[in-house]
Amino acid sequence: MSSKPSAKEATAAVQSAVMADPTERIFNFNAGPAVLPQPVLEEARRNLLSLPGVGMSVLEISHRSKTFEEILAATEADLRALLNLPENYQVLFLGGGASLQFSMVPMNLRPADSSADYIVSGHWAERAVKEAKKLGKVNIAATSEAQKFTRVPRQVELKLDPRAAYVHYTSNNTIYGTEWQAEPQVGNVPLVCDASSDILSRALDVGKYALLYAGAQKNVGAAGVTLIILRDDLLARVPAGLPAMLDYKLQAEKKSLYNTPPVFAIYLVGLVLKWMRKIGGLAEVERRNRAQADLLYHAIDSSGGYYRGTAAKDSRSRMNLTFRLPSEELEAKFVKEATAQGLAGLKGHRSVGGLRASLYNAFPLEGVQALVAFMKAFQQKNG
Amino acid sequence: MSSKPSAKEATAAVQSAVMADPTERIFNFNAGPAVLPQPVLEEARRNLLSLPGVGMSVLEISHRSKTFEEILAATEADLRALLNLPENYQVLFLGGGASLQFSMVPMNLRPADSSADYIVSGHWAERAVKEAKKLGKVNIAATSEAQKFTRVPRQVELKLDPRAAYVHYTSNNTIYGTEWQAEPQVGNVPLVCDASSDILSRALDVGKYALLYAGAQKNVGAAGVTLIILRDDLLARVPAGLPAMLDYKLQAEKKSLYNTPPVFAIYLVGLVLKWMRKIGGLAEVERRNRAQADLLYHAIDSSGGYYRGTAAKDSRSRMNLTFRLPSEELEAKFVKEATAQGLAGLKGHRSVGGLRASLYNAFPLEGVQALVAFMKAFQQKNG
Numbered sequence: 001m002s003s004k005p006s007a008k009e010a011t012a013a014v015q016s017a018v019m020a021d022p023t024e025r026i027f028n029f030n031a032g033p034a035v036l037p038q039p040v041l042e043e044a045r046r047n048l049l050s051l052p053g054v055g056m057s058v059l060e061i062s063h064r065s066k067t068f069e070e071i072l073a074a075t076e077a078d079l080r081a082l083l084n085l086p087e088n089y090q091v092l093f094l095g096g097g098a099s100l101q102f103s104m105v106p107m108n109l110r111p112a113d114s115s116a117d118y119i120v121s122g123h124w125a126e127r128a129v130k131e132a133k134k135l136g137k138v139n140i141a142a143t144s145e146a147q148k149f150t151r152v153p154r155q156v157e158l159k160l161d162p163r164a165a166y167v168h169y170t171s172n173n174t175i176y177g178t179e180w181q182a183e184p185q186v187g188n189v190p191l192v193c194d195a196s197s198d199i200l201s202r203a204l205d206v207g208k209y210a211l212l213y214a215g216a217q218k219n220v221g222a223a224g225v226t227l228i229i230l231r232d233d234l235l236a237r238v239p240a241g242l243p244a245m246l247d248y249k250l251q252a253e254k255k256s257l258y259n260t261p262p263v264f265a266i267y268l269v270g271l272v273l274k275w276m277r278k279i280g281g282l283a284e285v286e287r288r289n290r291a292q293a294d295l296l297y298h299a300i301d302s303s304g305g306y307y308r309g310t311a312a313k314d315s316r317s318r319m320n321l322t323f324r325l326p327s328e329e330l331e332a333k334f335v336k337e338a339t340a341q342g343l344a345g346l347k348g349h350r351s352v353g354g355l356r357a358s359l360y361n362a363f364p365l366e367g368v369q370a371l372v373a374f375m376k377a378f379q380q381k382n383g
Numbered sequence: 384m385s386s387k388p389s390a391k392e393a394t395a396a397v398q399s400a401v402m403a404d405p406t407e408r409i410f411n412f413n414a415g416p417a418v419l420p421q422p423v424l425e426e427a428r429r430n431l432l433s434l435p436g437v438g439m440s441v442l443e444i445s446h447r448s449k450t451f452e453e454i455l456a457a458t459e460a461d462l463r464a465l466l467n468l469p470e471n472y473q474v475l476f477l478g479g480g481a482s483l484q485f486s487m488v489p490m491n492l493r494p495a496d497s498s499a500d501y502i503v504s505g506h507w508a509e510r511a512v513k514e515a516k517k518l519g520k521v522n523i524a525a526t527s528e529a530q531k532f533t534r535v536p537r538q539v540e541l542k543l544d545p546r547a548a549y550v551h552y553t554s555n556n557t558i559y560g561t562e563w564q565a566e567p568q569v570g571n572v573p574l575v576c577d578a579s580s581d582i583l584s585r586a587l588d589v590g591k592y593a594l595l596y597a598g599a600q601k602n603v604g605a606a607g608v609t610l611i612i613l614r615d616d617l618l619a620r621v622p623a624g625l626p627a628m629l630d631y632k633l634q635a636e637k638k639s640l641y642n643t644p645p646v647f648a649i650y651l652v653g654l655v656l657k658w659m660r661k662i663g664g665l666a667e668v669e670r671r672n673r674a675q676a677d678l679l680y681h682a683i684d685s686s687g688g689y690y691r692g693t694a695a696k697d698s699r700s701r702m703n704l705t706f707r708l709p710s711e712e713l714e715a716k717f718v719k720e721a722t723a724q725g726l727a728g729l730k731g732h733r734s735v736g737g738l739r740a741s742l743y744n745a746f747p748l749e750g751v752q753a754l755v756a757f758m759k760a761f762q763q764k765n766g
Contacts, residue, residue: 026438055409103626224645243486262607
């Protein structure tokens with residue numbers, strides 16, 4: 001995994017990938033929606049006019065059909081297998097995005113007289129807090145805002161309320177390039193996690209969580225469906241009278257089929273999960289992600305300070321790798337030239353600037369190698 | 384449009400369509416998700432690995448990219464052109480399904496001290512009432528429940544409250560095969576319509592409506608996105624403090640981009656709208672739908688009572704055509720044999736039984752001809 005092609009070799013590889021492939025695919029470093037595994041796209045394309053033996057596209061099948069029942073069941077089964085999911089966890093596939101979960105979590109899990117703990121590690125955590133505050137009491141258990149979110153809060157900094165309805169945290173912070181290396185310790189209070197940008201990127205002990213949610217569009221599919229994994233006993237908390245679509249208990253009872261779910265988006269998650277199992281499950285996914293992140297962080301750290309990682313080393317994300325160049329002018333030049341060479345989506349989030357390479361599950365090693373080679377060549381020319 | 388092939392010819396046509404087409408597509412009479420135009424599926428398939436000149440699949444592009452901005456803008460522009468949409472109307476593309484609108488409409492448009500009028504014409508209208516009641520006051524302005532929803536309520540039956548925040552109705556009733564032939568007259572009270580099963584199936588004077596909403600999966604796309612068309616002035620009613628994802632005002636300000644929208648589902652709506660404009664706009668869509676519905680209703684009405692339409696003639700839907708056979712045994716036999724001949728999805732909703740042929744915008748004439756021929760042959764053999 002440490003073989004590093006020369007800048008020239010890698011650039012040639014990118015060019016040939018761009019030119020030779022009739023589908024003209026480039027390397028997509030976007031933070032989400034993001035790159036999907038090519039075998040998944042190919043299978044979806046093969047069946048787009050008609051699923052074998054069905055005579056209809058998956059875009060056209062009834063959500064009450066046997067075909068979709070089987071797709072949904074297989075998708076859930078593959079998720080359970082990958083995560084080794086305990087039987088007392090439910091899996092939901094809902095529309096509306098992870099942002100809708102910012103409201104659904106407190107609506108469903110925080111009784112009217114209770115407060116919930118929120119750990120703030122970046123923009124999306126702040127949005128979760130904002131929505132939770134609209135509906136009831138919030139305790140900010142910790143925030144790394146004073147560190148400009150260059151690291152996640154430390155265990156010793158957490159001011160947890162032992163009577164909190166739950167503790168909410170964001171496992172990976174897409175904008176700031178930080179990630180929790182291990183779950184916060186929260187005692188017996190239920191742990192709720194927005195895992196939108198690192199779900200299924202490594203092995204996970206789900207038993208530590210009460211609820212995990214994640215938009216599919218980074219690591220497990222395309223935009224349009226959100227995965228929710230929640231422990232059975234939480235459903236007893238769901239108050240009566242919630243809007244049906246926002247009611248975890250009803251959605252769990254109806255197995256995500258209270259209304260028409262996002263059929264195609266679920267189908268695509270199914271294909272991605274199948275691909276993940278095929279390549280070796282979460283152990284292999286984790287190994288690949290770690291190797292790719294190491295490769296790029298090594299390039300940053302060995303550049304003699306030309307490239308500077310923005311996240312504290314003990315909070316570095318394997319999913320979103322953020323770094324700066326000596327000047328904003330050079331950053332703009334870098335993005336422009338990289339894009340021209342088929343390395344797309346490297347511009348950092350507008351709120352923080354700099355560069356960001358998002359290396360989700362489906363990102364190919366060749367793309368990291370090409371980026372590293374490009375970085376070396378760029379530094380040589382502009383150092 | 385009145386040319387009717389013989390049973391033998393049509394059956395042969397179906398068989399050859401099933402056999403000769405390498406994509407093995409059959410006729411899909413499902414009530415939704417439903418059939419899509421074949422040129423739309425073909426374009427989506429062609430670009431599934433890479434949009435021309437982009438190097439990424441539409442399943443992978445950033446919702447903040449120029450590419451998606453253009454897709455979203457073109458989709459909205461085509462919708463505006465097709466509906467001749469007045470400038471003071473906003474268009475939103477949201478996730479969560481039309482069922483989420485059952486809650487969002489009263490949350491956003493019914494002040495705390497007000498009541499809203501609901502006209503009940505079937506199952507989905509009842510669900511809208513159920514959600515609206517959870518959040519405030521509802522007046523049932525009329526219901527055709529006593530008629531077992533075999534027709535929609537009549538204008539003279541409406542007990543409208545002139546101070547109502549709005550009047551809600553369901554323009555087409557998928558399960559019961561009924562449809563409003565014209566909008567209810569509601570004076571100056573804003574008219575809100577769940578148009579999920581007949582949106583864009585005919586020309587429409589949007590100026591009569593304050594808000595229209597529709598899941599895309601019947602007439603305009605696949606499951607996963609809901610269209611909302613609403614008049615600007617309604618946004619002044621939206622109360623402060625709503626959950627962001629449920630706030631029409633915020634979603635309108637952010638042009639459906641507050642969070643990651645269902646990118647692929649919106650792209651597909653864009654392709655369908657482009658197809659609709661290409662074939663001649665809503666006038667041609669309406670002509671086709673009317674001709675196809677007439678063809679099937681004629682077959683029902685001229686069967687000497689063997690086939691019996693279940694909807695009152697003045698409430699008949701052009702989208703969902705419901706009918707019965709002399710016995711449930713024959714109905715089961717009909718469904719089984721039709722399915723075997725590539726006429727799929729004809730079983731009526733489980734709550735009412737019988738048969739249902741859904742003929743949405745993309746349903747091909749050949750499929751109706753094949754069904755009519757099959758019906759004649761079936762009656763000859765089982766009459």
